[in-house]
Amino acid sequence: MDQFTLNLLVVGATFALYIGIAIWARAGSTAEFYAAGRGVHPVMNGMATGADWMSAASFISMAGIIAFGGFNTSAYLMGWTGGYVLLAMLLAPYLRKFGKFTVPEFIGDRFYSQTARTVAVVCLIIASVTYVIGQMTGVGVAFSRFLEVSNETGLFIGAAIVFMYAVVGGMKGITYTQVAQYVVLIVAYTIPAIFISLELTGNPIPGLGLFSQTQSGQPLLTELNGLLVDLGFSNYTEQTDTTLNMFLFTLSLMIGTAGLPHVIVRFFTVPSVADARVSAGWALVFIALLYLTAPAVGAMARLNLINTVYPQGVAEAPLAYEARPDWVKNWEQTGLLKFDDKNGDGLIQYVADDAANEFTVNRDIITLANPEIANLPGWVIALVAAGGLAAALSTAAGLLMAISSAVSHDLIKSQINPSISEKGELLSARIAMAVAIAVATWLGLNPPGFAAQTVALAFGLAASSIFPALMMGIFSKRINNTGAVAGMLSGLIVTLIYIFLHKGWFFVAGTASFSDADPLLLSVKSTSFGAVGALINFVVAFVVSGMTKETPQEIQDLVESIRVPKGAGAAVDH
Structure with missing residues (x-):
């Protein structure tokens, strides 16, 4: 069986599984659509959370960024796991x-304001759409190579699949689909890594x-360092970024x-607070399986390349272009790997000097190309x-x-049409998701960077707007x-302005540049500015609150009831 047919069968089987689960777990009420009826088992919710959280950035792009x-x-x-x-x-x-x-419902009730709820919706939509x-970038990369279609066609296929199981199943369908997707992604990530190791x-x-000896008799990282230095690249294990930028980026x-x-919202789907804590622990276990493997995947991929x-x-002559292996030819067809003689x-010069380098590799292909680079079996x-x-x-389904x-619960139901029926709210939720899928697909055709870089921008936006408000x-x-x-508006606006200035997104005569400019604040890049935006959010919120009316007593009691366990204070000394 040829590789294309094998790819089609495996990918098609998983898609059929996802759609089948969504139909089986179809949401019939708003409670099921928004929170899966709050009946998900903590272990299953942990697995679904792992799949929800480990995105294309983790699976497809992170190893390439590290490589x-x-x-x-x-x-x-450090940042994603610590977070x-x-x-x-x-x-x-x-x-x-x-x-x-x-x-947004929590923010609206806690801050007793529909305005706060609306601002939270805006912040959520901006961060989620960016994410x-x-x-969608990752979907396009995977489809363009393995199903031999264009990047654009891959995006449309991916959008159609998400539409079919997310719009039909809601959170209930998405939850059980994500359990299946976690199993698929973790097996797919670890098996090739084991083979290559x-x-x-x-x-x-x-x-x-990662720390074992290779055939050269040297530890893998030592051999990789030597090769990179010989080619003019920086030492793999050496810090070249500023400590300030790395600290702010991690934060x-x-x-x-x-x-x-x-x-x-994944933690809203379990029956109780105790279950939320348990599912969080299980999610961390499931996430660790991939994150402990990713550094090795990145280093081994760079060495194999x-x-x-x-x-x-x-020290010898590089490979002749005519003798390039099949995996290079396959990825050249996608436009994500290029040779410029x-x-x-006629030889492939791969060196650090941009003026002399002839081999350009998109970082998002590393994990997907790894099995081919290492000559692993077709089923892998x-x-x-x-x-x-x-x-x-x-x-993508979780974000949508x-x-x-x-849109449906915090805008339409809460503010625009409070008398809307449950059936009408469910319909508006599905329409909102369909529109969001269409917008995300359109934006995915021209992403502002590699998948992991784009996602990092989304994290910065969430850090500067939503996190401080919740804390x-x-x-x-x-x-x-x-x-x-x-606070939310200050953090969001300042961060957006910094990102647009640093990324060089100046629209002139209908065109846009997506290259990074020099950092505007010391050495802080756009992907690191979210921490600064969060600090601005905290400071503005405290200053403005100190200058305005005190929080009503009932809201203070509400905050106390959230933090203090039920029954606390019942046992006291007499």
Whole structure:
């Protein structure tokens, strides 16, 4: 059986599974559409949360970012995993105890303001749409290679699949679909990693293989460092970014993770607060399986890439273009891998100097191309294709669910038409999701960077707008409605302006540039500014709240009831 047919069968089987689950778990009420009827088992919810959280950025793009960025990009690992711990400990249980369907609903009730709720909806939509662009980018990359269609066609196919199971199933269908998608993506990620680790180091555990000896007799990282330095690249394990930018980037990813609405709403689907805590722990276990493997995947992919171009060693002549392996030919067809024979010698020059480099590799293809680079069996290649699509589609569905809920529940039901029937609200939620899918697909045709970079921008937006409002809403009685609104708007607007200026998004004569400009504030890049925006949000909220009316007593009591466990204070000394 040829590779294309095998890819089609495996990917098609997984799609049929997702759609079948969505039909089986079709949402029949708003409670099922928004929160899966609050009846999801904690272990299953942990697995669904893992799939929801580990997006195309984690599966497709993160290993590629690490492969080409080395030590500097370790911030992705630290920020995303650290942020999940923040979410599990500081936000999820309290928000579940509050008992609402959506994040804007919590903000609106806690800050006793429809304006605050509306601002929260705007913040949620901006962050979620930016995030979903990264998922659609990943979908296009996977489809363009493995189903041999254009990037644009791949996006449309992916959008159609998400539409079929997300619009029909709602949160209930999405939850059980994400359980299946987690199984697919984790198997697809770890099996190739085990194969490649065994091939390069003889160690079946990729995380340990990263420090094991290769056939050269050197530890893998030592060999990779030597090869990169010889080719003019920076040392793989050396920090070249500024400490300030790395710190702010890590912090931005952490608090951005804790403020992502599509992950937070997962904890609304379990029966109790205790179940929310348990499911958070299980989710961390499921997430760790991939995140402990990703650094090894990135380093091994970079080593295999260099060995492909320089089969006799970097001191010898590189590979002739005519002798390039099949995997290079396959990915050339997608336009994501290119060879430009600048000196006309017919050899593939892969060096750090941009003026001399002839081999350009899109970072988003590394994980997907890894099995082909390592000459693994065809079924492994097909499995990775299915895994990459599962990661992208699962997160896209969660994000679209968050957008749909915000529009139908927090805008239409809460403000525009409070008397709308449950059937009408359910219909408006599905229409909102369909529109969100169409917008996300259109934006995904021209993404502002690699999948992981685009997602990092979304985390910065969530960090600067939503996270501070949630933290202050839970842990501070003093923050009032005026302060919360001023803080969210300040954080969001300042962060958006900085991103647009730093990314060079100046629209002139109908065109736009997407290249990074020099940092405007010390060494802080656009992907790191979310932490600064969050600080601005906190400061403005506290200052404005201090200058305006005190929070009503009933709201202070509400905050107290969220934080204090039921029955606290019953046992006292007499």
